[in-house]
Structure formats: structure tokens, C-alpha cells
Amino acid sequence: MSTDPHPWAVALGTLYAQAWQRLIRGVHDRHTPARHPTLATVSPEGMPQARTVVLRGADPARGRLEIHTNLHSSKITDLGARPVAALHVWDSGQKLQIRLQAEVEVLTGPQAATAWSRVPEGSRTAYSAHAPGSPLGDALAWDRQPDPAAFAVLHLHIQAMDLLHLGPDHRRAVYTRAQHWVGQWVVP
Amino acid sequence: MSTDPHPWAVALGTLYAQAWQRLIRGVHDRHTPARHPTLATVSPEGMPQARTVVLRGADPARGRLEIHTNLHSSKITDLGARPVAALHVWDSGQKLQIRLQAEVEVLTGPQAATAWSRVPEGSRTAYSAHAPGSPLGDALAWDRQPDPAAFAVLHLHIQAMDLLHLGPDHRRAVYTRAQHWVGQWVVP
Numbered sequence: 001m002s003t004d005p006h007p008w009a010v011a012l013g014t015l016y017a018q019a020w021q022r023l024i025r026g027v028h029d030r031h032t033p034a035r036h037p038t039l040a041t042v043s044p045e046g047m048p049q050a051r052t053v054v055l056r057g058a059d060p061a062r063g064r065l066e067i068h069t070n071l072h073s074s075k076i077t078d079l080g081a082r083p084v085a086a087l088h089v090w091d092s093g094q095k096l097q098i099r100l101q102a103e104v105e106v107l108t109g110p111q112a113a114t115a116w117s118r119v120p121e122g123s124r125t126a127y128s129a130h131a132p133g134s135p136l137g138d139a140l141a142w143d144r145q146p147d148p149a150a151f152a153v154l155h156l157h158i159q160a161m162d163l164l165h166l167g168p169d170h171r172r173a174v175y176t177r178a179q180h181w182v183g184q185w186v187v188p
Numbered sequence: 189m190s191t192d193p194h195p196w197a198v199a200l201g202t203l204y205a206q207a208w209q210r211l212i213r214g215v216h217d218r219h220t221p222a223r224h225p226t227l228a229t230v231s232p233e234g235m236p237q238a239r240t241v242v243l244r245g246a247d248p249a250r251g252r253l254e255i256h257t258n259l260h261s262s263k264i265t266d267l268g269a270r271p272v273a274a275l276h277v278w279d280s281g282q283k284l285q286i287r288l289q290a291e292v293e294v295l296t297g298p299q300a301a302t303a304w305s306r307v308p309e310g311s312r313t314a315y316s317a318h319a320p321g322s323p324l325g326d327a328l329a330w331d332r333q334p335d336p337a338a339f340a341v342l343h344l345h346i347q348a349m350d351l352l353h354l355g356p357d358h359r360r361a362v363y364t365r366a367q368h369w370v371g372q373w374v375v376p
Binding site for chain 1: 198237318330376
């Protein structure tokens with residue numbers, strides 16, 4: 001009996017739904033690939049920058065993702081110059097690559113207070129006033145004092161989604177907000 | 189008995205050596221994370237772009253990595269405008285994030301002939317004249333005819349390496365070609 005492990009890949013609608021399902025799963029399950037996407041930005045000097053982030057929210061109705069970061073990190077500097085980002089997930093179990101283009105909104109202070117109140121105590125050391133990337137004389141001599149003012153929420157308003165499935169036949173489709181996420185097959 | 193699973197993370201030199209070891213392993217072992225890094229570039233419009241690539245070569249002495257791509261892909265357009273890239277690996281087993289900044293050299297034709305001769309027959313369909321990303325009426329109606337003229341080798345000349353190890357204590361260090369890869373601890 002021949003079976004297709006990924007029947008959702010053959011139609012534009014089900015492929016799109018599967019990508020959102022994996023993103024939502026990533027928010028809730030730390031052991032799935034979408035939990036730790038790669039976020040790419042452009043530095044003020046025009047250099048591409050990429051780093052792992054933790055996916056904190058996924059809202060398919062709004063086409064929006066949520067990420068938390070230290071306000072003193074270089075990605076905030078990048079986003080100040082160009083408020084756009086690419087988000088990338090390679091889900092090896094599903095053989096699915098998810099590539100997103102997004103406009104990024106940075107929320108701080110009162111706008112981020114509710115999210116801050118839900119950050120576990122042990123995770124708050126990531127949000128200190130000591131800027132990530134600052135030089136240190138000793139590897140461990142960094143400030144772990146949590147500072148709510150260093151906490152920022154990123155809202156990624158997705159503009160385009162590029163999905164690639166590697167199966168017996170490769171399939172790739174692009175979906176845009178402008179085209180109401182209808183989808184278009186493209187060459188893989 | 190308390191043991192440190194990653195003793196290499198505590199010194200600048202061993203941390204650097206470990207990152208290279210993982211990159212080299214990625215070239216030879218398709219089941220390790222460094223086999224499939226994320227490559228970030230900047231589009232001519234200034235948008236960050238990120239996609240999975242396959243690591244084909246790693247040369248620590250030269251500080252150089254090798255990747256193969258279709259000459260008609262959008263990453264080549266990006267590199268034509270700005271010949272720079274970021275490469276990202278999250279090695280979950282080692283709890284090690286590898287972030288590279290590189291200048292990129294694109295080799296084609298006779299310069300890529302030796303590499304082309306080593307591409308397995310079954311992998312050559314990725315290098316057709318049908319540009320990846322072109323719209324298709326049918327998902328599978330793409331040209332699979334190999335075209336040696338569509339084959340390009342990317343040489344990533346690494347300029348900086350940013351390594352982050354997540355252990356009982358987090359450690360992060362930056363190494364640059366300009367500073368002869370000596371390394372500098374920074375705030376994680």
C-alpha cells in the first residue's frame with residue numbers, strides 16, 4: 001500500500017493551513033521546530049543579521065506572530081532603521097520550509113506589561129539593562145537583574161508566506177496578505 | 189557526580205574550535221544541524237531574506253564555507269546587489285548557536301565545473317533554467333532539465349563569528365577575521 005504521509009501538501013489551502021498549524025504548535029510545544037524560528041533583520045549598515053528566537057504567539061486570523069526580546073538587543077537597533085523582518089522555520093518532520101516576510105511593530109512599557117507579567121521569574125534574567133553583545137572581561141560577568149523597561153514585544157504582521165514542501169514531488173507556493181492568502185504555486 | 193557535558197564552552201579557543209568542528213561535521217553528516225543552515229541576505233529593495241541551504245564545504249584555515257545554488261534563484265539577485273550574507277545554525281544537541289557574517293563570492297561556469305562534476309545525477313534537477321519562484325499554473329509543471337549554466341558555487345568568506353552557548357551559565361563570544369579569531373566574551 002502506497003501512502004502519502006503529507007496529503008496536505010497537494011492543495012494550496014491545506015498547505016497554508018498546515019503551516020499555521022505548525023506555527024501554533026510551536027507556541028505551545030517547545031519540542032517542535034516552529035518553537036525556535038530564525039529571525040532575520042537588516043542592520044543600519046545594510047548587513048543581514050539572523051538569530052534564533054522563541055515563538056510566543058501565532059494568530060492566523062490577524063496574520064500575526066509574537067516574539068519577546070531585550071530592548072537593548074541589536075535586533076531592536078535593526079528594526080529601528082528598518083521595521084521589517086524575515087522569519088524562517090525548517091520543519092524536518094513535515095519536510096516543510098516556512099518563510100515569512102513581516103512588518104514589525106515594537107511594543108514596550110505599558111503596551112508590553114501584560115506579556116511581562118506572564119514571563120516566568122527564571123526567564124526574566126534575559127531582560128536586564130546590560131545590553132546583549134556588550135564586551136565582557138569575564139564570560140560570566142553580566143548583569144542578570146531583570147528590568148521591565150528592557151522588555152519588548154515584537155508583533156510580526158505577516159505580509160507574505162513562502163511554503164516549500166520536499167516530498168516525492170517538491171511543491172512551493174507563495175501567499176500574500178494583498179492577495180488575501182489565496183496562494184500561487186511557484187517553481188521550487 | 190556532577191559532569192559538564194560541554195567543557196569546550198568555558199574557554200574562547202575551545203568554543204571556537206567546537207563551532208568549526210560542528211560545521212565540518214555538517215558537511216559530512218546530513219543528520220547534524222549544521223548540514224542545513226539558514227542563509228540570510230538582503231534583497232535589492234532592502235528586505236531581509238532567509239532560507240535553508242545545504243552546507244557543502246567548511247575550511248577553517250581559510251575561514252571559508254561553500255554552498256551551491258541555482259544561478260536563477262533570488263539569493264543570487266540579492267547577492268548581486270549586496271555580496272554579503274549571514275549564516276545561522278542552531279545546534280540543539282550542543283546547545284550552541286553559530287552566527288556568521290560573510291562576504292560572498294559567486295562562482296559559475298568553468299570556476300564551478302569541478303563542483304558540478306561531483307553533483308549526483310539525482311540532485312541536478314535543482315539546477316534548471318526555470319527560475320525558482322516563477323509562477324506556475326500547476327504545482328508540478330516545472331522544468332527538471334539540468335543545466336550546468338544554472339549551477340553556482342557560493343564561497344562565504346567569514347568576517348565574524350558570534351557563538352552562544354546555553355548551559356547552566358550562558359556564554360557568548362565574538363570572533364573576527366580582523367582580530368585573527370582571538371575572540372571576545374560579550375553579554376549573552
